[in-house]
Amino acid sequence: MIDKRLFQLPGVKSLFKLLAGLTLLQAFMILLQASFLTTALVNSWKRQPLATLLGPMFAFFIALALRHGLTWIKSRLLDRFATQTSENLRQQLLDQIYTNGAQLAASQGTGNLVTVALDGLDEVDNYLNLILSKFMNMMIIPWVILVYVFFQDVTSGIILILVFPVIILFMIILGYAAQAKADSQYAEYVVLSNHFLDALRGLTTLKMLGLSKRYTKNIYQVSEKYRQKTMSTLRIAILSTFALDWFTTLSIALLAVFLGLALMKGSLPLYPALVTLILAPEYFLPLRDFAGDYHATLNGKNAFTQIMELLHLPTITNRQQLPASPWQADSQLEIKNLNFQYDPRTASANLQDLTFSLHGFQHVGIIGPSGAGKSTLLQTLSGFLVPQGGSIKLNGHSLDHLAQEEWQKQFAYLPQNPYLFRATIADNIRFYEPQASEQAVAQAAAQAGLKTFLASLPQGLETVVGEGGRGISGGQAQRIMLARAFLAQERRVLIFDEPTAHLDIETEYALKQSIVPLMEQHLVLFATHRLHWLQQMDYIIVMDHGQIVTQGPRATLMQEKQGPFFDLITQMRGDF
Numbered sequence: 001m002i003d004k005r006l007f008q009l010p011g012v013k014s015l016f017k018l019l020a021g022l023t024l025l026q027a028f029m030i031l032l033q034a035s036f037l038t039t040a041l042v043n044s045w046k047r048q049p050l051a052t053l054l055g056p057m058f059a060f061f062i063a064l065a066l067r068h069g070l071t072w073i074k075s076r077l078l079d080r081f082a083t084q085t086s087e088n089l090r091q092q093l094l095d096q097i098y099t100n101g102a103q104l105a106a107s108q109g110t111g112n113l114v115t116v117a118l119d120g121l122d123e124v125d126n127y128l129n130l131i132l133s134k135f136m137n138m139m140i141i142p143w144v145i146l147v148y149v150f151f152q153d154v155t156s157g158i159i160l161i162l163v164f165p166v167i168i169l170f171m172i173i174l175g176y177a178a179q180a181k182a183d184s185q186y187a188e189y190v191v192l193s194n195h196f197l198d199a200l201r202g203l204t205t206l207k208m209l210g211l212s213k214r215y216t217k218n219i220y221q222v223s224e225k226y227r228q229k230t231m232s233t234l235r236i237a238i239l240s241t242f243a244l245d246w247f248t249t250l251s252i253a254l255l256a257v258f259l260g261l262a263l264m265k266g267s268l269p270l271y272p273a274l275v276t277l278i279l280a281p282e283y284f285l286p287l288r289d290f291a292g293d294y295h296a297t298l299n300g301k302n303a304f305t306q307i308m309e310l311l312h313l314p315t316i317t318n319r320q321q322l323p324a325s326p327w328q329a330d331s332q333l334e335i336k337n338l339n340f341q342y343d344p345r346t347a348s349a350n351l352q353d354l355t356f357s358l359h360g361f362q363h364v365g366i367i368g369p370s371g372a373g374k375s376t377l378l379q380t381l382s383g384f385l386v387p388q389g390g391s392i393k394l395n396g397h398s399l400d401h402l403a404q405e406e407w408q409k410q411f412a413y414l415p416q417n418p419y420l421f422r423a424t425i426a427d428n429i430r431f432y433e434p435q436a437s438e439q440a441v442a443q444a445a446a447q448a449g450l451k452t453f454l455a456s457l458p459q460g461l462e463t464v465v466g467e468g469g470r471g472i473s474g475g476q477a478q479r480i481m482l483a484r485a486f487l488a489q490e491r492r493v494l495i496f497d498e499p500t501a502h503l504d505i506e507t508e509y510a511l512k513q514s515i516v517p518l519m520e521q522h523l524v525l526f527a528t529h530r531l532h533w534l535q536q537m538d539y540i541i542v543m544d545h546g547q548i549v550t551q552g553p554r555a556t557l558m559q560e561k562q563g564p565f566f567d568l569i570t571q572m573r574g575d576f
């Protein structure tokens with residue numbers, strides 16, 4: 001019912017001890033409260049002088065106040081613990097996302113990660129707050145009451161102890177049903193988050209293709225499915241609360257009948273009968289509270305489980321295997337039998353047994369049909385994805401992966417889908433060189449062909465772009481990415497994943513005039529669908545279905561009159 005990992009959280013053990021002490025005190029307050037109230041009632045039943053009622057009534061109010069005071073202290077303690085813990089978890093989750101970001105986003109979905117890091121943690125806060133105190137109440141209060149009742153009347157004690165396991169069994173059965181429903185509800189929530197973010201990101205494309213209306217329907221269907229799952233979880237939760245209330249009320253009524261009969265027979269004095277009856281609802285209350293809140297916090301439990309799973313995913317380690325040694329004319333990167341798979345449950349690898357070597361300031365073109373694995377290869381070479389197998393040797397150093405701090409300082413990476421941070425254009429260009437002067441930034445922007453665009457903006461380089469900033473076209477974003485590479489020229493490796501995919505042919509040709517000189521004295525890895533770039537390459541890797549189908553110097557491949565390179569080039573000419 002409770003995630004066991006909850007007990008491994010830092011500080012939870014001492015909090016548990018403190019809560020146990022306070023709950024025990026609270027249980028005694030409940031006993032005192034019931035006892036003083038009963039005394040006052042018995043005295044008034046026996047027509048004792050009013051003065052004999054005042055003492056017990058006063059003591060009753062003191063016990064009542066202390067009981068609620070203890071509840072307040074407990075809730076403050078829990079509140080502090082829950083806030084602190086969810087803050088810690090948020091920090092750990094962000095660290096995990098920063099360390100394994102690309103891989104995590106690829107396997108879990110960005111929408112899902114964002115939802116977990118925001119809403120999920122709030123749910124966890126709520127879960128910790130409620131479940132810990134309710135659990136403690138359920139573990140202590142009924143038993144203290146039961147012992148006291150046994151001392152008052154053994155038959156009542158036996159009735160109470162007999163109905164307890166029945167209720168627990170009942171709770172477990174309904175709990176399992178609710179858990180199954182909540183699991184599928186949460187899974188649907190994850191789908192919805194990913195779906196929504198994907199739709200938001202692709203809105204421009206969808207509009208361009210005239211598909212936005214059809215997609216609205218799609219989003220509606222996913223949210224509708226989520227609504228149905230939520231309603232069916234709520235149905236079980238409401239049903240179980242109702243059933244539990246009904247069952248406990250019935251048990252109290254049954255107890256009342258037994259006590260009434262005993263009173264009529266005269267086998268039980270008024271005090272023990274009355275105190276048992278007053279205590280009976282208190283005996284069931286922690287159980288009902290736990291069950292009620294258990295259903296209310298199922299989402300929190302699911303979010304907690306998911307966060308713990310995310311935190312326990314293998315993290316990228318050994319990031320400092322490589323000593324600082326900038327890429328030079330005699331540098332070498334050897335890759336043998338490299339394998340990578342996004343989802344190990346799928347049948348085929350996304351990169352399969354890739355073997356090649358790169359050296360010096362080679363210009364390497366990576367071509368292949370859509371889905372061949374070009375971007376996956378570039379992301380693995382950039383260290384954003386960690387391969388599951390193969391050997392990597394960089395300048396003679398054997399490495400587990402290329403997520404090496406020193407390697408990542410040496411390249412400029414231009415992704416297929418540029419992402420701009422919410423910042424000024426100048427700061428976006430300074431990505432690799434935060435200290436670059438204004439003049440250097442302006443020069444890099446001009447080299448990337450941004451001059452006319454910047455001149456049309458009242459604030460020029462200081463215009464804020466990115467989320468909530470000024471809108472920007474795909475081509476302009478790609479030029480900002482290019483400007484980053486122009487600014488960071490001492491990074492001797494350029495990893496370009498279709499850097500001109502969003503540009504029209506004329507603009508691409510114009511920009512090519514500046515990109516070509518930039519490539520000099522650089523190792524260039526260039527994935528492209530555009531044939532004319534091959535003239536700038538001196539080595540070509542042809543990929544298909546995650547494999548290298550052929551590779552070699554461009555001049556050699558160009559002479560082939562058949563084979564994978566020839567076929568692809570013929571096809572690309574047709575596409576071009």
Ligand SMILES: Nc1ncnc2c1ncn2[C@@H]1O[C@H](COP(=O)(O)OP(=O)(O)OP(=O)(O)O)[C@@H](O)[C@H]1O
Nearest residue numbers: 106107342343350369370371372373374375376377
């Ligand atoms: N995040 C991901 N999770 C699972 N599979 C993925 C993911 N990203 C890509 N793939 C799969 O990996 C394979 C290679 O994709 P990749 O994007 O590397 O191809 P590509 O050659 O770059 O294609 P394109 O030319 O269209 O950009 C494809 O089958 C693709 O569906």
